[in-house]
Amino acid sequence: MGILEVKDVGKRFGGLQALGDVNLSVKENTCHAIIGPNGAGKSTLLNCLVGKLIPDTGSVMFDGNSVLGRSPHEINQMGISRVFQTPEIFGDLTVMENMMIPLFAKRDGAYRLHAIESVQAEKGLIQQAEEMLAEVNMLDKREMHSASMSRGDKRRLEMAMCLVQDPKLLLLDEPTAGMARADTNNTIDLLKEIKEKRDITIAIIEHDMHVVFSLADRITVLAQGTPLVEDTPENIKGHPKVQEAYLGETQQV
Amino acid sequence: MDVFLTQILNGLDKGSAYALIALGLTLIFGTLGVVNFAHGALFMIGAFCSVFLQRLLNLSYETVDPTKTDFLGNPAVIKTPYVESWFGPEMGAAIIDWSVPLAVLFAIPIMIAIGFIMERGLIKHFYKREHADQILVTFGLAIVLQEVIKAVYGANPIQTPAPDALSGVAVLAEGVVYPVWRIVYFFFSVVVIGAVFAFLQFTTFGMVVRAGMADRETVGLLGIDIDKRFTLMFGLAAAVAGLAGVMYGPINAPNYHMGMDFLVLSFVVVVVGGMGSLPGAVAAGFLLGILESFASMTAVTDIIPGINQIIIYLVAIIILLVRPRGLMGRKGVME
Amino acid sequence: MLGLGKKDASLLLVVVALTMLAPFILNPFPSDSGMAQFNAGYPDLMQRFVIFGIFAIGFNILFGLTGYLSFGHAAFLGVGSYSAVWMFKLLSMNILPAIILSVIIAGLFSLLIGWVSLRRTGIYFSILTLAFAQMSFALAYSVLTPLTNGETGLQVTLDDPRILGVSATADGSIPVTNLFGLEMRSAYDMIVGPWTFTFSVGYYVCAIVMIAAFYLSIRIFRSPFGMMLRAIKSNQTRMNYTGLNPKPYTLAAFVISGMYAGLAGGLMASMDPLAGAERMQWTASGEVVLMTILGGVGTLIGPILGAGMIKYFENIFSKINDGVLHTWFSFLPDGIENFMVAVIHPFVGKGWHLTLGLIFMLVVTFLPGGLVEGGQRIAKALRKKDKDDDGKSPSTEPAE
Numbered sequence: 001m002g003i004l005e006v007k008d009v010g011k012r013f014g015g016l017q018a019l020g021d022v023n024l025s026v027k028e029n030t031c032h033a034i035i036g037p038n039g040a041g042k043s044t045l046l047n048c049l050v051g052k053l054i055p056d057t058g059s060v061m062f063d064g065n066s067v068l069g070r071s072p073h074e075i076n077q078m079g080i081s082r083v084f085q086t087p088e089i090f091g092d093l094t095v096m097e098n099m100m101i102p103l104f105a106k107r108d109g110a111y112r113l114h115a116i117e118s119v120q121a122e123k124g125l126i127q128q129a130e131e132m133l134a135e136v137n138m139l140d141k142r143e144m145h146s147a148s149m150s151r152g153d154k155r156r157l158e159m160a161m162c163l164v165q166d167p168k169l170l171l172l173d174e175p176t177a178g179m180a181r182a183d184t185n186n187t188i189d190l191l192k193e194i195k196e197k198r199d200i201t202i203a204i205i206e207h208d209m210h211v212v213f214s215l216a217d218r219i220t221v222l223a224q225g226t227p228l229v230e231d232t233p234e235n236i237k238g239h240p241k242v243q244e245a246y247l248g249e250t251q252q253v
Numbered sequence: 254m255d256v257f258l259t260q261i262l263n264g265l266d267k268g269s270a271y272a273l274i275a276l277g278l279t280l281i282f283g284t285l286g287v288v289n290f291a292h293g294a295l296f297m298i299g300a301f302c303s304v305f306l307q308r309l310l311n312l313s314y315e316t317v318d319p320t321k322t323d324f325l326g327n328p329a330v331i332k333t334p335y336v337e338s339w340f341g342p343e344m345g346a347a348i349i350d351w352s353v354p355l356a357v358l359f360a361i362p363i364m365i366a367i368g369f370i371m372e373r374g375l376i377k378h379f380y381k382r383e384h385a386d387q388i389l390v391t392f393g394l395a396i397v398l399q400e401v402i403k404a405v406y407g408a409n410p411i412q413t414p415a416p417d418a419l420s421g422v423a424v425l426a427e428g429v430v431y432p433v434w435r436i437v438y439f440f441f442s443v444v445v446i447g448a449v450f451a452f453l454q455f456t457t458f459g460m461v462v463r464a465g466m467a468d469r470e471t472v473g474l475l476g477i478d479i480d481k482r483f484t485l486m487f488g489l490a491a492a493v494a495g496l497a498g499v500m501y502g503p504i505n506a507p508n509y510h511m512g513m514d515f516l517v518l519s520f521v522v523v524v525v526g527g528m529g530s531l532p533g534a535v536a537a538g539f540l541l542g543i544l545e546s547f548a549s550m551t552a553v554t555d556i557i558p559g560i561n562q563i564i565i566y567l568v569a570i571i572i573l574l575v576r577p578r579g580l581m582g583r584k585g586v587m588e
Numbered sequence: 589m590l591g592l593g594k595k596d597a598s599l600l601l602v603v604v605a606l607t608m609l610a611p612f613i614l615n616p617f618p619s620d621s622g623m624a625q626f627n628a629g630y631p632d633l634m635q636r637f638v639i640f641g642i643f644a645i646g647f648n649i650l651f652g653l654t655g656y657l658s659f660g661h662a663a664f665l666g667v668g669s670y671s672a673v674w675m676f677k678l679l680s681m682n683i684l685p686a687i688i689l690s691v692i693i694a695g696l697f698s699l700l701i702g703w704v705s706l707r708r709t710g711i712y713f714s715i716l717t718l719a720f721a722q723m724s725f726a727l728a729y730s731v732l733t734p735l736t737n738g739e740t741g742l743q744v745t746l747d748d749p750r751i752l753g754v755s756a757t758a759d760g761s762i763p764v765t766n767l768f769g770l771e772m773r774s775a776y777d778m779i780v781g782p783w784t785f786t787f788s789v790g791y792y793v794c795a796i797v798m799i800a801a802f803y804l805s806i807r808i809f810r811s812p813f814g815m816m817l818r819a820i821k822s823n824q825t826r827m828n829y830t831g832l833n834p835k836p837y838t839l840a841a842f843v844i845s846g847m848y849a850g851l852a853g854g855l856m857a858s859m860d861p862l863a864g865a866e867r868m869q870w871t872a873s874g875e876v877v878l879m880t881i882l883g884g885v886g887t888l889i890g891p892i893l894g895a896g897m898i899k900y901f902e903n904i905f906s907k908i909n910d911g912v913l914h915t916w917f918s919f920l921p922d923g924i925e926n927f928m929v930a931v932i933h934p935f936v937g938k939g940w941h942l943t944l945g946l947i948f949m950l951v952v953t954f955l956p957g958g959l960v961e962g963g964q965r966i967a968k969a970l971r972k973k974d975k976d977d978d979g980k981s982p983s984t985e986p987a988e
Binding site: 050071072073074076077081082084088089090091092093097100101102104105106108109110111112113114115116117118119120121122161165 | 591593807808810811812813814815816818819821822823825826827828829830831832833836837840844
Binding site: 513 | 655704720723726727732871874877881944945946949952
């Protein structure tokens with residue numbers, strides 16, 4: 001039984017069957033990659049996991065509870081954090097403030113009217129935030145206006161904001177899209193480190209095979225809204241169906 | 254039955270004005286993505302175009318008629334408008350009498366020019382700014398425009414009568430009597446609305462505009478010079494609002510704050526119709542106008558006093574709660 | 589100090605000093621000089637400064653922090669005024685219960701309107717609040733006449749019950765508003781040489797309330813709640829995916845700012861016990877937006893500056909008539925004098941709104957951060973100039 005269980009999930013947009021009977025099981029403390037050509041339904045699937053979309057059929061269970069019908073903030077409170085394709089951070093706020101918000105969310109829940117207390121008085125949370133920033137090598141940027149940072153820094157900040165909440169499941173939506181090789185390698189190193197140091201389950205959607213094969217323990221290949229195969233990276237590499245899905249019709253069956 | 258008919262007719266003239274203003278607002282919002290709080294001021298300026306023309310046509314020279322005396326026994330001073338001396342007394346008097354309809358011709362170029370100046374001079378700098386900034390700067394502009402008109406024409410309403418031939422009442426059915434000018438106004442607005450829709454439907458320009466309203470980014474990618482079209486669009490919207498104002502003069506004497514009064518309601522109309530939907534704006538305009546007129550019936554106000562003053566807002570709030578996109582709003586527009 | 593950082597504490601002290609010494613600061617000209625008309629140190633105007641300051645501080649908590657632009661906040665101010673006057677009519681002329689009721693009623697009213705309006709964002713939100721405010725205006729103006737006394741406005745009369753007070757004083761007049769016997773309209777004139785300084789009880793009551801309101805707003809700005817509000821303005825998507833529900837935060841901000849408006853309305857009625865529907869009109873809502881923008885949206889001190897500026901210039905500009913202009917330009921030759929007067933005439937006196945509209949457009953276009961940003965820019969430019977001078981001076985000086 002995995003920590004995330006997706007059963008028979010289907011989703012239609014008008015006449016388009018975006019997802020059809022997707023089954024997926026992500027084991028605890030593993031890194032599970034979901035790959036597939038453009039339009040395979042990867043993003044739709046991800047959006048069904050975090051409450052942005054509600055599937056037409058099927059069920060999504062996380063840690064024994066259904067996520068269906070819950071809003072994104074409730075799902076986050078269950079222990080799922082999400083990193084976006086283009087980093088979503090609080091651009092008007094400083095790096096440190098960006099870190100404090102997830103910490104407050106983790107401690108105080110989805111809403112609390114703490115209008116009189118001072119942020120500066122929260123020494124414990126500040127320390128946690130600083131430790132996390134140190135871990136991603138951003139402590140020197142703590143007072144920086146986050147919108148003015150480079151894309152790579154924004155990505156690292158977003159990752160740190162997710163990790164500081166100590167989630168059970170981290171969802172990564174093409175975390176290296178549009179990155180230079182060096183930045184990509186840094187991200188891979190960062191993720192490897194996270195995997196080693198923490199008890200965390202990672203589900204990743206990625207185009208870059210180099211990233212996928214460096215990180216993933218298991219890979220699901222999605223094509224036209226249905227899973228083609230699920231296997232270990234070694235077996236996926238040579239799998240004919242995968243090549244077919246990526247390269248189109250081949251004679252080699 | 255007659256009561257119903259009368260109420261529907263009563264609602265049509267206000268509804269026509271709402272529809273025309275809302276149409277312009279939607280055009281600007283749909284194509285340019287700008288929320289124009291100065292649109293009511295354009296309606297008001299239109300109304301003052303007819304005031305201006307009326308005063309211009311009434312410019313007179315004075316002659317002394319020694320054969321007549323006024324009540325003090327002095328020789329009478331007779332004012333003769335220049336138009337009467339140029340075109341002869343009868344023709345001249347007719348021109349003056351028809352100054353409001355004539356102002357339509359005069360207002361079109363003026364309103365288009367004002368629209369161009371507004372867009373080039375101010376609005377274009379705000380395309381990339383937040384909606385709040387657009388609201389604020391056009392709100393400031395609306396204050397300025399209305400104060401300028403107030404400084405020139407004073408704070409009191411100025412009568413702009415309809416031509417004699419169109420100012421009586423018509424008997425439409427037994428027991429249904431209705432001012433002719435209001436019927437004229439309704440048909441006029443139908444023609445203007447029809448013209449705008451035809452323009453959008455049958456010209457290349459209109460096609461680009463409609464495409465732009467559906468998906469702005471894609472049209473931008475096609476390499477079409479959107480900027481020039483935006484300016485034209487703004488001129489067109491200004492002209493529509495201006496025309497609505499010119500012809501409204503005989504129904505309600507123009508005053509400097511009529512724009513603001515109509516603006517708030519027109520916004521409500523746009524929201525009820527569905528932001529970005531032209532048919533929605535027109536339909537909601539007439540619908541709310543008629544609804545308001547029904548709410549003003551004494552039979553209704555006896556039960557709920559003052560309901561006519563708040564009915565439009567109430568409907569808008571209810572619609573936004575049950576159908577957040579408005580009556581004909583499309584998905585993805587301003588959400 | 590008081591749980592504030594050093595910078596905030598000194599800002600608070602500056603505001604305290606300015607408001608407490610306002611009767612001096614705003615009366616720089618001797619009372620018999622020609623410039624005396626530019627004095628602003630009389631109670632009525634000073635009260636308006638601080639009352640609108642409170643209104644703008646509260647509005648800034650919503651607009652400045654969350655970015656939700658409400659065009660209907662005057663409705664809450666109006667509701668506050670009506671509540672206070674009803675308290676004066678029914679209970680007593682003591683302002684304390686009146687103000688408390690104003691804040692509570694305005695809070696409830698803003699909870700209702702906020703709950704509906706906040707279901708939408710952006711421009712829809714602005715239009716919804718606008719619609720609500722206009723509806724409230726229409727209600728107050730005609731529909732709810734028994735409660736609001738319609739066009740005439742609600743006033744205290746001799747036949748009011750006033751359970752804890754008296755309907756009429758011994759000499760048969762309407763009692764005046766007071767705080768446990770301290771009358772709001774009483775004042776003390778201090779005459780120093782040619783100057784006259786007026787210290788009014790009403791002003792100091794308002795000023796103390798404003799300082800408290802300002803202090804509270806600093807605490808809100810520096811609190812986790814304030815940070816959440818700024819986060820909502822910055823990125824609602826990230827907010828949701830961080831496990832936070834933006835709705836109750838924005839609603840709380842809306843209600844808090846509504847209560848500030850109610851407080852301002854209650855104070856307004858306490859200084860002059862009447863309430864009219866025109867206080868709720870959307871132009872009045874526009875005015876508080878102008879104040880906040882002019883001073884500096886999202887800054888602490890901005891709204892107070894903006895409110896002070898607008899109320900001051902409204903007062904001064906409205907007083908300048910052609911006669912005043914002619915005396916100003918009398919040193920010029922007649923032709924030029926008349927020309928100058930003709931040029932300036934449309935912008936002063938009754939033309940104050942024209943000036944206001946122009947200033948507003950200029951500020952939104954060129955100085956979106958308002959006066960505070962303007963001040964910062966000037967300070968920056970001066971500092972840079974200083975540095976340049978320092979750098980240059982050694983080389984330009986002849987070596988000895």
